[in-house]
Amino acid sequence: MAVLPILRFEEKILEAVEKNPVVVIIGETGSGKSTQLSQILRRRGYTRSGAIAITQPRRVAAVSVSRRVALEVGAQLGEEVGYAIRFEDRTSDKTCIKYLTDGVLLRESLSNPRLDQYSVIILDEAHERSLNTDILLGLMKRLVKMRSSNLKVLITSATLDGVKVSKFFSDCPILNVPGQLFPVEKLYSSERPKNYIESSIRTALDIHSREPPGDILIFMTGQDEIDKMVSKLEEKIQNLEEGSCMDALVRVFSPAPQNCRRIIVATNIAETSLTVDGVVYVIDTGYVKQRQYNPSTGMYSLDVVQISRVQADQRAGRAGRTCPGKCYRLYPSSIYYEEFLDATVPEIQRSSLTGSVLYLKSLNLPEIDILKFDFLDSPSRESLADALRQLYLIDAIDENGMITHVGRTMAELPLEPSLSRTLIEANELGCLSQALTVVAMLSADITYCPIQRNTKDKKRKQVLQLPDGSYWGDHILLLQIYECWDRADYDPDWCIEQNLQVRKMKFAKDVRKQLSLIMQKISKGTVDIQSSLRHKIVEQDYRGLRRALCRGYGNQLAERMLHHNGFRTLGYRSQLVQVHPSSVLEANEDGRLPDYVVYHELISTSRPFMRNVCTVDMSWVIPILKKLEKMDIYKLSGALESGKTEQEEHKQLPPPNAEGNSKSIGDSMESRILAARERYLNRKAKK
Incomplete structure (x- = not known):
């Protein structure tokens, strides 16, 4: 077997690591950087003072590379060599080489900001510029200053702009390792x-x-x-x-x-x-x-x-x-x-930053101004402002930008903030079990169409066994599907019969179990997670769940438009949208769609669509909209001092909604609230 190129540079790498807290290693494809660097450092004794962490942007890479390294060192996976990914941890007290996703390392830093359990942190495949890796680069820059004497950071990549990263880390050394074994x-x-x-x-x-x-x-x-x-x-x-x-x-x-x-x-x-x-x-x-x-x-x-x-x-x-x-x-x-x-x-310039901003707020570092955080490549101020607004509307931060108790609890959950907030609210409303099921199904990306459309195979019949969301929408449908599977004793054949992917359904079950354990810990074991299973769910259960979803989704609200086949989103980015064709949300017996819905996400295909839609009551919507009246992005960012006045800062921030409405948010929201209330009372009077 040919010697991997990186092994020829072993002494040169070790010399650079020993003399510098940060080293950039550009290892071309085939150089062996992902599997060999951790072993090189282990041989030199770096695992005596802590474990070696190697981050990967993807779950499959963390698992596959750790298996390869465990095989090479002759260890059982999960012992000396292991991995940790979201909802799965194959490590032990003996683990000294740990492969993990960049998101898992970020989560670990919340409970241990200094990451003292590690003597070396390797950010692998940094050229992919994943959102979490970019956040980690900023975190490592701070951490190196805090732990300059007992932490080594290696940033490895196949094609990364090494000079740019070197400058970011105060001109740290760059090593180039050739890798392509053959032309x-x-x-x-x-x-x-x-x-x-x-x-x-x-x-x-x-x-x-x-x-x-x-x-x-x-x-x-x-x-x-x-x-x-x-x-x-x-x-x-x-x-x-x-x-x-x-x-x-x-x-x-x-x-x-x-x-x-x-x-x-x-x-x-x-x-x-x-x-x-x-x-x-x-x-x-x-x-x-x-x-x-x-x-x-x-x-x-x-x-x-x-x-x-x-x-x-x-x-x-x-x-x-x-x-x-x-x-x-x-x-x-x-x-x-x-x-x-x-x-x-970079992903940080084309992704929602709500989860990342919540993480930065969770660090509880008073000097951090989110709008001025030190990123390798800064995201747009508009993206940061959008994330701050979202977090404020779901109670993760207060009107002064300080993280709340709810926000800290949200940060403990390995979920996007909207789903974390839903679980917390559901716990308060006594419907946590149902919410856990829905969140697990969404996390597994379960999709289901009750009617087999556009098929030439006439033998494939319409599926009749499953429910339809009971008019309330897709989230309720996901709950009902899981409950049916539970009553079928989690039989894989049942999934196949219902045109559901067995792998995804099993993943949803595993996710639900992991989230249950986390919520038990957060609620100190005071809730019965399994209480809803194996009993007929009543309307009150659905009502609590829908209310929790409304609280969790925050600004992801939409109001039915009169004389228009669609909805208008509410909040600071109003626009016309429609329900996605895959949704089970249907009009009632009078042919009317619900007046208010929340949606899991907006997607742009042939037109703007809401995916995974659930009906909500107007009375739940009003408190969220009222929060918009006192929203100040400058305060939400956490800025303590600035060379500019607050008014000057506001001039440079993005407009509050996509249509550039000249009216103030307060006036706009108040008029909508009053109009909504009037429609509600009129409907109530007619009943």
């Missing part, structure tokens, strides 16, 4: 294909028929494309003339039999986080699916965008791990050099 020939298309899926299939079949043995890795943008690719490839491979070429298996990550080629179809997770040995040929479509958040609308979009040159180079590098390889780029070289960005836009 990779890059073959460009003469033009962009009209259909990159079909082009990928043709290229894969051409490689399979003409090229020597070696596995093929194809990069697609998402699960739907992968499923389509796999289905078409399998069909075409089966139709190849017998004996014309070797056999092939599609989408298999385990080693293939002798004289058989693997064709692996994957998303960008295979660029760095997941290494597949045996790949000789890479097909790069040049696209990636990217989730982006617009703070002015509170809306997410899932867009297929061009990759960066960094990503293109990472993809090509996958072909040169075991022998010389080839990368087939389904785009001209001019697009690579002239259109691709140098690097991927």
